[in-house]
């Protein structure tokens with residue numbers, strides 16, 4: 325898989341534009357994030373290994389394709405990751421789920437860890453970490469470090485919006501982890517917000533602030 329995939333699909337781009345609009349309601353924002361996450365999940369799982377299974381259709385026996393290997397893991401970087409997680413689980417309902425609780429310190433912009441819970445056998449599974457925003461990448465880099473410490477070595481990172489600075493920092497830190505994102509915006513502002521961006525994803529999803 326390429327190091328960075330931008331899902332430049334008309335449906336994704338159209339929905340993202342509505343999400344960026346500051347007048348979009350909390351309910352619409354959540355619904356659109358869930359819808360886009362289906363399309364990002366489709367891309368992130370494109371290269372899953374396949375096997376076959378013998379089944380009987382109403383007409384005849386056939387060797388039919390199935391996804392091979394252990395169930396995959398979605399790792400949600402809290403809080404905003406949950407908005408992507410829900411849609412991913414719509415498509416892969418049997419996936420295992422890890423939660424990585426991190427918040428971005430508003431002064432230092434360092435990621436601060438407050439929770440971690442993951443399935444035991446990460447080493448045997450594809451782990452797809454999800455967080456809508458890749459700004460400085462401090463949060464994503466730490467989350468991937470934590471998952472690697474717990475044995476994960478086959479990883480992907482799915483985001484909605486990324487800053488070029490974050491993409492660079494992430495790929496320097498974790499060159500083995502492909503990024504799948506809907507867009508790479510212009511830059512970070514002085515408060516390390518992605519611009520033009522969409523604001524604070526967690527606040528917009530949950531109506532906080």
Ligand code: PRP
Nearest residue numbers: 402403404427428459460461462463526
């Ligand atoms: C946001 C976002 C990412 C992080 C991105 O989370 O969801 O986790 O900031 O910024 P970074 O790339 O500079 O680390 P936030 O800390 O606001 O927490 P929340 O999801 O709980 O709102």
Ligand code: URA
Nearest residue numbers: 459517518523524525
């Ligand atoms: N976190 C967000 O939610 N938005 C940004 O633009 C940067 C970090």
